[in-house]
Amino acid sequence: MGNTAVKNNSQTITVKTNEENPEPLEVIAKSIIDISDAFKKLGQTRLKRRVILLLIKDHTGVSFSEIEKVLDAATKLKDIYLDLNPKNIIKSK
Numbered sequence: 001m002g003n004t005a006v007k008n009n010s011q012t013i014t015v016k017t018n019e020e021n022p023e024p025l026e027v028i029a030k031s032i033i034d035i036s037d038a039f040k041k042l043g044q045t046r047l048k049r050r051v052i053l054l055l056i057k058d059h060t061g062v063s064f065s066e067i068e069k070v071l072d073a074a075t076k077l078k079d080i081y082l083d084l085n086p087k088n089i090i091k092s093k
Contacts, residue, residue, distance in 0.1 A: 029082055032077050032078055032081060032082055033078045033082065035074060035077055036074065036075060036076065036077040036078040036079070037078075039071060039074040039075040039077075040075045042071075043071075043075065049071075052071070053067050053068065053071075
């Protein structure tokens with residue numbers, strides 16, 4: 001399997017790909033962007049954050065503070081793990 005490592009502050013993220021059916025890094029990056037944007041949109045809906053927390057807590061039993069950490073991190077995934085500075089993006093021909 002092929003590996004691609006991305007350095008992020010104190011940890012290295014490794015993406016393992018299936019050599020028979022490789023997943024292009026652009027597809028992985030797009031998925032991270034989509035997830036991050038979806039969680040941001042969720043926070044902008046009429047459904048209040050407290051209701052979202054209650055629904056998740058009711059179903060999982062996880063504490064409010066832990067759920068909030070996950071929701072906060074999910075909205076920031078692309079900022080944390082992707083360098084979207086245009087000068088650092090390699091354009092394919």
